[in-house]
Amino acid sequence: MDSIIVTGGVELDGQIPIAGAKNACLALMPATLLSDEPLTLTNAPRLSDIKTMTVLLQSLGAEVTSMQGGRVLALSSHDLNNLTADYDIVRKMRASNLVLGPLLARAGRAVVSLPGGCAIGARPMDLHIDGLTALGAEIELRDGYLHAVAPKGLKGAVIEQRFASVGATENIVMAATLAKGTTVLRNAAREPEIVDLVKCLSAMGARIEGEGTGEIRIEGVDRLHGATHAVVADRIELGTYMIAPAIAGGSLELLGGRRDLLPAFCEKLEATGVTITETNSGLKVARANGRVHAVDVKTEVFPGFPTDLQAQMMALLCTADGVSVLEETIFENRFMHAPELMRMGAAIEVHGGHATVTGVDRLRGAPVMATDLRASVSLILAGLGAEGETVVNRVYHLDRGYERVEEKLSACGARIERVRGE
Numbered sequence: 001m002d003s004i005i006v007t008g009g010v011e012l013d014g015q016i017p018i019a020g021a022k023n024a025c026l027a028l029m030p031a032t033l034l035s036d037e038p039l040t041l042t043n044a045p046r047l048s049d050i051k052t053m054t055v056l057l058q059s060l061g062a063e064v065t066s067m068q069g070g071r072v073l074a075l076s077s078h079d080l081n082n083l084t085a086d087y088d089i090v091r092k093m094r095a096s097n098l099v100l101g102p103l104l105a106r107a108g109r110a111v112v113s114l115p116g117g118c119a120i121g122a123r124p125m126d127l128h129i130d131g132l133t134a135l136g137a138e139i140e141l142r143d144g145y146l147h148a149v150a151p152k153g154l155k156g157a158v159i160e161q162r163f164a165s166v167g168a169t170e171n172i173v174m175a176a177t178l179a180k181g182t183t184v185l186r187n188a189a190r191e192p193e194i195v196d197l198v199k200c201l202s203a204m205g206a207r208i209e210g211e212g213t214g215e216i217r218i219e220g221v222d223r224l225h226g227a228t229h230a231v232v233a234d235r236i237e238l239g240t241y242m243i244a245p246a247i248a249g250g251s252l253e254l255l256g257g258r259r260d261l262l263p264a265f266c267e268k269l270e271a272t273g274v275t276i277t278e279t280n281s282g283l284k285v286a287r288a289n290g291r292v293h294a295v296d297v298k299t300e301v302f303p304g305f306p307t308d309l310q311a312q313m314m315a316l317l318c319t320a321d322g323v324s325v326l327e328e329t330i331f332e333n334r335f336m337h338a339p340e341l342m343r344m345g346a347a348i349e350v351h352g353g354h355a356t357v358t359g360v361d362r363l364r365g366a367p368v369m370a371t372d373l374r375a376s377v378s379l380i381l382a383g384l385g386a387e388g389e390t391v392v393n394r395v396y397h398l399d400r401g402y403e404r405v406e407e408k409l410s411a412c413g414a415r416i417e418r419v420r421g422e
């Protein structure tokens with residue numbers, strides 16, 4: 001398995017292009033299942049999670065052609081010949097569950113394995129099931145698979161989510177595009193990836209209003225047609241690379257970055273003493289000399305501080321001047337990076353959903369283990385500011401969500417390399 005070796009202590013300087021959003025693309029790809037006409041996605045990220053979704057869609061009979069080195073995906077679901085999302089594919093990635101809503105809407109039937117994905121909590125599917133059931137589906141769990149049928153077709157309904165789940169919102173919105181009548185989804189997720197999905201569905205002929213707010217209204221239509229859609233910028237990749245100069249010093253310009261994708265995160269980063277400037281091509285982030293300030297962070301649904309940037313922020317706060325408290329409210333088991341950071345000399349205490357980080361002068365390089373996607377990149381970030389060499393092992397999680405991380409950072413001066421494993 002590959003490892004990444006980072007030698008800390010080098011200031012960063014340069015530009016990093018931000019790729020299309022993994023999480024948006026993973027919801028956009030299954031939208032192909034809603035139509036028998038082609039869907040083209042541009043600005044797709046080149047990631048192993050995208051390959052996993054490709055394999056899943058192909059297993060259902062969809063055609064997925066990767067063009068321009070993976071930047072453009074041409075999808076067509078003219079002939080679907082299988083309505084079962086198999087455990088062997090779904091266990092690799094939780095987002096596989098996003099085929100459930102579209103398959104049900106298009107074919108009236110779907111069998112989807114319960115998902116796997118990062119080990120960051122229970123991550124059940126009750127909100128997906130409740131929402132689709134409200135639209136008229138009958139769903140049963142048998143042998144680890146959800147068996148869903150809509151014998152009379154889907155029918156619009158008023159649905160109130162107990163929590164604004166991103167995935168459940170995506171599944172319900174996609175299913176409702178082909179339901180009979182109007183669906184109103186209350187307490188809908190407001191993440192930019194939802195807005196991007198709705199933009200694409202609207203280009204395919206769906207009638208949707210209210211995306212980006214807590215109430216989305218969908219008027220069902222008889223059929224959706226083909227479209228071409230450009231995937232929105234990856235705000236988590238953006239936030240990750242915004243933290244890099246905050247840890248290593250120097251400055252980086254993140255091409256394609258936008259403040260409105262990360263409002264709460266930008267405020268917190270500025271509170272640590274880092275400067276963020278809007279440029280013609282994106283955002284420029286710089287850290288002056290001296291330590292950053294401690295800040296308290298609470299993860300929340302959009303527009304709050306994203307849980308997917310909590311590990312990276314913790315890496316920064318390890319060397320802040322003072323004590324920071326990070327509160328994780330979205331996932332119950334998402335501090336697995338803390339013990340690894342402590343091996344590098346960080347002072348962190350975890351109590352349930354809270355982590356107290358007492359800033360130290362400097363971290364020291366160490367061999368560390370990547371436990372999940374965002375945790376692995378937080379260890380790389382920590383390594384950029386640490387004394388000596390950090391070896392991040394088990395980086396396969398990293399390749400699920402970050403495109404060529406070592407190339408992007410080394411182009412800006414970082415001493416980072418990938419060592420190929422068996």
Ligand code: UD1
Binds near residue numbers: 095122123125
């Ligand atoms: C998506 C993102 C993930 C991000 C998360 C929260 C994708 C592919 N992944 O994941 O990177 O960390 O949003 O921003 O877009 N929950 C339930 N019942 C459900 C569904 C979810 O209780 O039916 C709970 C989960 O256990 C979790 C919380 O809701 O505690 C958030 O989950 P959700 O918003 O659904 O996240 P995902 O869509 O899985």
